[in-house]
Amino acid sequence: MLDRSETDLINVVEQRIWHSMEDGQFENLPGKGKPLKLDTNPHADPAEDTLYRILSKNGCAPEWIELNKEIRSRISEWKISLKKAWANKYSGDHSMWVESSEILKSQLKEINNKVFRYNLIVPFGRQMSGLNWEKELSYLEE
Template sequence: MLNWSLLAERRILAAMERGEFDNLPGQGQPLRWRENPLVPPEWRLAFDLLERAGLAPEWILRDAEIRAEIAALERKRERERLWMEERREALAAMSPEEAAAERERLRRVQKHTLEQVRFQVEKLNRKIADWNLIVPIVWLQRLPLDPGAVEAALQAAWGNLEETR
């Protein structure tokens, strides 16, 4: 009967003598081995290998994408608030006729922006629903965004156009 561990040991030693393990990343350094208590024991080796390779499981990549899109929506709201402040200042310097025309134009822009944001929220909620199906830990699932709350936050950031003049 063949002793597999002895055979493997001999092949490893022969490869070491030929220098096949020289110049490998991390050579001469201790192995990084951290136990992640959130990862089931049977998945820990796979997660560690993925992490060392600079990769991540699909559900983690999708979570990062969802977080980035939520942050982008928040940045958009802040940009819209700043933009509307600038437009209010410009309205204050306009004649009543110019201001009325500009308010109408701003309402059209706001309507278009709200439609875009609604579409983004719907798309993001579909991603969240898909992500909830693949996340391996139930308590990590996300609630969908409330389209009404997102819209209300955007409208609050804009304020009331009629308050100017």
Template sequence: AATDYSIKKKLGTQNDVEESSRDKQSPKVVPKSIAGWNNLVENRIQEAIVAGEFENLRYHGKPLPTDPNERNPYLDRTEFLMNRIVQRQGSAPAWIEFQKEVNNEISLFRQRMRESWLRYASANKIDPHSRNISWENDQKSYFEKTIKKLNSRLRSYNTVAPYVVRRGYLNLKLEFGRMYRNVKRLWLKPNGYTTFNFWLVKKFYNREFLKFK
């Protein structure tokens, strides 16, 4: 039995070498026309059928699974296919992680803007509901630099994200307005505005204001 195995092993090795030698000696045919490529593909398919490579397929005789996003008119076909490939490999598309990072950075920026404004309003006994041009001018340079960096991040994100989830760029004037509105919402009651109380500023400083994104 050991001798038979040894002979088969030697013959198998010799056959492998001969097949490899023939492959190296045989010229590689590169089709020069569409018809040539079609014939090459058809030949490869027939060879695979003969070799049994199409047997025991996972969805043989069964309907293929469908993806609801496949017919989404707002999702580019290429983006859909690439995302599906990545998802089947067990990981999320790269742009999703990028999106989380950018959203966190923007939330942190808005949080710091609120904190800066509340410190200023509390120290100077200013109603935090109202817009304050003096404070805005003092902070303008710092916030503009921060927004410039965030917009650069958004630009990078938009180059890899699908069209429907891309984000617009930040604008300092709009961010000031957004911050004032969030402050006003906190003090608004059904019967009107509450009386400004500096104790409330200190009370909500590290809690309620941080909830607004």
């Protein structure tokens, strides 16, 4: 949380930016009217940036991107299966629910193992959360 002096400083900076914009001081900047060059990331490690560019030009993606696609697809399929099993539970076939829930729990564990692997190789800040059986069931109960 910002304290009073930080908030005051931010307000002063914002006021100065707005006054500069009103005075036209941002009108004659180099590159005005030209498209931005977004082919490189100035904050990325140059070696990684070069590697990703080479992979991209050759139709390949980093492992973590492919793994992310796989995880999202498996989660989507898993949630559909869970909803079907949940619906069967209330149609009166409790033994089918028990069998389905064991299979779904096993699949959930496999997905969470992939999420764990993904979180180890993905760039910082792009980690994802795994699935939680109880939480997923609570969503269905709502």
